[in-house]
Amino acid sequence: MTDAPRRKRVPRAEREQQILAAAEEVFAERGFQNTSMDEVSLRVGVSKPMLYEYFTSKEGLLLACVARIRADLHSTTLGAMAAAEAGGPRAVLEAGLEAYFDFADRHGRAWAVLLNESVIVAGPAEEAIEAIRGQQTRLLEDVLGRWLADASPTRVAVLAHGLVGASERVARWRLRDGSGTGPRETAVLLADAFWPGFAEVETSANP
């Protein structure tokens, strides 16, 4: 009946993952601002100084969450696009968009908080978040650069950033009001809007 002295020792890597999982949950529920480190530590079942030992600061913890989910998103969309390679550029575009919206669906609020609404600061953390976001844009710049070999880098940049921004906002709209529209359908609608703008790519179509 005396309460269990359940101090269970766990290797660092594993605890880090537990902490990230709990933090992602709480951030998604309450938002970054309204989350206290005490609450995260409570939910993991570990004391606060551990969080600081492993992640330096509250911002650091947020950054780690963002990095993790971004990496997941990146490999997911990359995989989908690679799988659609045979269908030609248009199919690749649609596959990437669909994978993105599907990812957003599966991760719900965590996606919105961590990828869109969370940036807070004007200091190094902002840089860090933008850098992580840059992965996605660079991926698109690569692909678009290959398709539009003779377009100016500026044009490629505008298209890539524009497409990323459009995806984010459309995904957010779906989360709030537009959930009646499925990932596939949404992807096609957005691709329809953007595709004709890629004038030069009109060569290889679906089989």
Place this chain on the structure above:
Amino acid sequence: MTDAPRRKRVPRAEREQQILAAAEEVFAERGFQNTSMDEVSLRVGVSKPMLYEYFTSKEGLLLACVARIRADLHSTTLGAMAAAEAGGPRAVLEAGLEAYFDFADRHGRAWAVLLNESVIVAGPAEEAIEAIRGQQTRLLEDVLGRWLADASPTRVAVLAHGLVGASERVARWRLRDGSGTGPRETAVLLADAFWPGFAEVETSANP
């Protein structure tokens, strides 16, 4: 030599504007998170309780700043688009985009912090910010709805939200790396990307 007893009484409406101006500055410099109410009050030359009297909370102050700058942006772009009406839809689109990028240029970091990076919370403030943001989207939905009279509301929504998202991200990119590209040039590039997606509008062109 005894320091001035400069308690200068100022009517409420005027003080509110002073406070908003100072807050916008500090938020832009430090970011929301790293700004203390004490610092804002110091800069205005007024004591902290005044800020709370007029704006309820730190979030409330942020919200007021956002609302103000959003309203400014809204009327600016609206005006530019109205002025371009005679040139046809394509000219209206370009004018709106150019006004947007120009606005972002003029407001520098304040724009980035207040319109893009500042949303913080999961509670009512998030709703409020989204509502303010909604102005812009609704404006576009109106215009697009008129141009694409026979398109489904879903398609119009995707286009409107997509275009807003694209503008935001492209503007942000310009602020960081792409400032070599002027507002006009950027607007044309983005319009080129999106325009052909508005298939049905191809009727009225420039004189």
Place this chain on the structure above:
DNA sequence: CTTCTCTACCTACTCTCAGTAGGCTACCCG
């Protein structure tokens, strides 16, 4: 089995800062 040591872990603080209680005073109006 004992001791050594390394790393996971904790309790108990400090300090900054959002938000408030309660009162004062400049200015207008009669």
Place this chain on the structure above:
DNA sequence: CGGGTAGCCTACTGAGAGTAGGTAGAGAAG
């Protein structure tokens, strides 16, 4: 020239980010 009110202040409370300094479990070495 005395109210009355609107603008203003000093001086607090409480929450929560971040830290100092120490405890203890588990494997290695004897």
